[in-house]
Every structure is written in structure tokens, then in C-alpha cells.
Amino acid sequence: MKKKTDVVIIGGGVVGTSIAYNLAKNGVTDVVVVERDTLSCGSTGRCAGGVRQQWSEPSNVRLARASIDIFKRFREEMGRDIGLVEGGYLLCAHTDEEAERFKETVAMQREVGADVRIVTPEEMRDITPYLNADGMILGAYCPDDCHGDPFQTTQGYAENAKRLGVDIELHTEVTAIKKKGRRATAVVTNRGEIECNWVVNAAGGYSAEVGAMAGVDIPTKSYRHQIAVTEPIRRIQEPLIVDFCVNIYFCQTAHGSFLAGYGDDTEKPGHNVRSTWQFLQEISRRLTALVPALRDISVVRQWAGLYNMSPDAQPILGKVSDEVENFICAVGFSGHGFMLAPITGVLMAELITYGETRTLPIDGLSIKRFEGGVRSAEANVV
Ligand SMILES: Cc1cc2nc3c(=O)[nH]c(=O)nc-3n(C[C@H](O)[C@H](O)[C@H](O)COP(=O)(O)OP(=O)(O)OC[C@H]3O[C@@H](n4cnc5c(N)ncnc54)[C@H](O)[C@@H]3O)c2cc1C
Structure with missing residues (x-):
């Protein structure tokens, strides 16, 4: 396992692997995905694989629409059939x-x-x-709208990320995040430490626990x-x-x-x-x-x-605290993270590569939206 890298992504689900692939596609290939068990062992491998645009919040409709375009050309881009119905x-x-x-x-x-x-x-x-x-x-x-196979989708992202130079470390659990000043400097795992410039929290059901390791309170x-x-x-x-x-x-x-x-x-x-x-x-x-x-x-x-x-059943995307400026979150997907993973990967990779998202704005999905309470929550969660 590398001792030093540019980006560490915590979580080998569909979100973490999508971010890894999109980073590598942007030329950011010095990336390590750390997964404490196996790929898709979390929510991804337990989900229904549904992909729909029928949401009550316009931002969810926009994200889902962008993802559907990617799902529909997945086989062509990734060389893998994801059983899309x-x-x-x-x-x-x-x-x-x-x-x-x-x-x-x-x-x-x-x-x-x-x-x-x-x-x-x-x-x-x-x-x-x-x-x-x-x-x-x-x-x-x-x-x-459609539905597809979450295992094949994650596998497609993972194998293409690896082909482009990303390392994926399985059975590697992050137990702590080291900080210096306002930056995360390394993740500590059961197999040693990895120094890094960026830490991405894609830990699914454990997003709040991983946030706490960086000293950040994530309301999921x-x-x-x-x-x-x-x-x-x-x-x-x-x-x-x-x-x-x-x-x-x-x-x-x-x-x-x-x-x-x-x-x-x-x-x-x-x-x-x-x-x-x-x-x-x-x-x-x-x-x-x-x-x-x-x-x-x-x-x-x-x-x-x-x-x-998340408190409004919409994802929390991007930087989550001025106290840890290189800690990025893609969490709180509230039952629609499989369908939003393709566009999330694109957006988080843009944020790290260019310092801003280019495909869609994500200001409305910042953790800051909860300051002063929940304004409008997604109603179409089942
Ligand atoms: C029953 C069910 C049905 C669903 N149906 C749908 C659906 O139809 N459509 C849809 O879009 N979404 C659906 N979802 C939601 C979807 O599964 C999730 O939103 C999505 O899989 C989130 O992906 P993820 O990669 O963020 O999380 P995960 O797949 O959970 O991946 C996170 C990974 O992080 C790892 N991890 C956690 N902590 C650590 C640590 N400390 N160190 C290292 N690794 C760590 C975990 O092992 C896990 O593999 C459903 C969920 C469930 C449970």
C-alpha cells in the first residue's frame, strides 16, 4: 500500500469508485480508495438499483437527469453491461x-x-x-427512468479507475484522520498510514463516524x-x-x-x-x-x-468545514445514492481537479444549507 498519495477516498461503494474513476479521467491518477471490506459490501450491494427523475426537489431531478445520461452510455464508456432495464x-x-x-x-x-x-x-x-x-x-x-445492477456498476467504475492508475485497497479500515492546522494530512488505517493532500468521505452509512474522525459534525x-x-x-x-x-x-x-x-x-x-x-x-x-x-x-x-x-433527504456534497479545508464529503444520499453516483463522481472530481464544479452548481447541497434549520425537504423518498 502507498504511504503517500494525492487523494484518499474512504469507501469502496458506488460513490467512492465513481469519484475515483472521474478523478483519473481528469488526469488525477494518484488516488487510493480504501475500503474496510470488499467493493459494494455497504449500501450499494444492498440497494434496489432504481434510477428515477421523479423527485419533489428540483436539485434531485437535475442530478438524477445528469446521472441517467451517464447510465445510458455506461456500457459504451466502461465496457461493462450493468443490466439496465x-x-x-x-x-x-x-x-x-x-x-x-x-x-x-x-x-x-x-x-x-x-x-x-x-x-x-x-x-x-x-x-x-x-x-x-x-x-x-x-x-x-x-x-x-430505469433500474440497473449496482454490483456491475461499481465493478465497472473500479476496474476502469484501476486501469487509469488508481489503487484500491480492500480490507483496509480507516481508524483516524490526522490533521495539522486547517488541513487533513493523513489517514490512519489498520494497515498503516497514508499521507495525502485530499480526503474524501464516501463512507455511506458511516459518513458521520468518518466525519467525526476529522473533527467534523456531519448531520446524517x-x-x-x-x-x-x-x-x-x-x-x-x-x-x-x-x-x-x-x-x-x-x-x-x-x-x-x-x-x-x-x-x-x-x-x-x-x-x-x-x-x-x-x-x-x-x-x-x-x-x-x-x-x-x-x-x-x-x-x-x-x-x-x-x-x-440527511436532514432534508438530499445529499451533502463538497467541503464541509472551514476547519478542514481539504476534507470533501459525498454523503447523506438518503436512499438515492446509487442513481446519483455517476454525476456525484463527475462533480466531486471537478471540485478536486479544478477547485470548482463545472457540470452543475452544488452550492445548494453544501452542509451550510442546514444553518438555521431545514428549508425544504425531499418528499418522494420511499
Ligand atoms: C434497501 C435499500 C434500497 C436502496 N435502493 C436504492 C435505489 O433503488 N436507488 C438508489 O439510487 N439508491 C438506493 N439505495 C441507496 C443506495 O444504496 C445508497 O445511497 C448508495 O449505495 C450509497 O453509496 P455509497 O458508495 O455512498 O455507500 P456504500 O455503498 O455504503 O459504501 C460506503 C463504503 O464505505 C466503507 N466504509 C465505511 N467506513 C469505513 C472506514 N472507516 N474505513 C474504510 N471503509 C469504510 C463501507 O464498508 C462501504 O463499503 C438503497 C439503499 C438500501 C439500503
């Missing part, structure tokens, strides 16, 4: 209040450029004939969310479906399995990633009520992972 996203509304909210957010999303529209229950059945749309008032449908908390996966069946559903009232999202993956999940709103924050029988029973009930054709299909796997929530 370009079947859109369908959001279901059950109440008048929810329907009104959908209409407002769809208008905003269209202004930002998303190809999204309101659909009737009949149109919802045309889009996805096996959905039980009884009791639904309308839907919001974006055919451009992690919450357990669970997923169940069925045996594969013939293709019967294209879009990823979200139902906020029922509290469920589900999709059919490229190889035919149904993947469905939710988070329990009553759970306390923490790092528990054990899956439960209660979840298995409840997800089966919710899923088969919405897609009765799945009643006799077996669940073959279940797991849990962490949503790293």
Missing part, C-alpha cells in the same frame, strides 16, 4: 391529496426537462397489465431498509413501481426476479442490517396485493441495508 418508473397515487401533489411535482419535473406525465388507472394497466390498480386515482409515469443518520427477492419468472413488468401509501417499491430485474422493499418508519437510527421475518411476511402481503399474479412465486433471498439520511 429501461422500463421507466410508475408512481401510484391513492388519495386526492397525493394526486394533487403528484400533479404539482410532475409540472416542476417537466420544467426541469424530465419526460414525465400523469396517467389514469387505465393507462397504468396498459403500461403494466399485472398491476392491481384498484383504489388508485392516478399515476406519474416517466418512461426514461442511518436507517435500516429491507428487500426481498423472488425466483425469476417470465417478464411481466417493465417499470419500477413506487406506492408511497402502501409504502413499497418493486421491480422485475433483468434476469426475471422480482425485487421489493420498504423501510419501517418507526425504526430508530443505527447500523443494524439484519433482516426480519416480520418484513418477509409484510412485503409478501403488500406485493401480492398489488401484483396478485405473484402469489405462488417463492422468495429466494432477503437482506437489509442502510439509508444514510
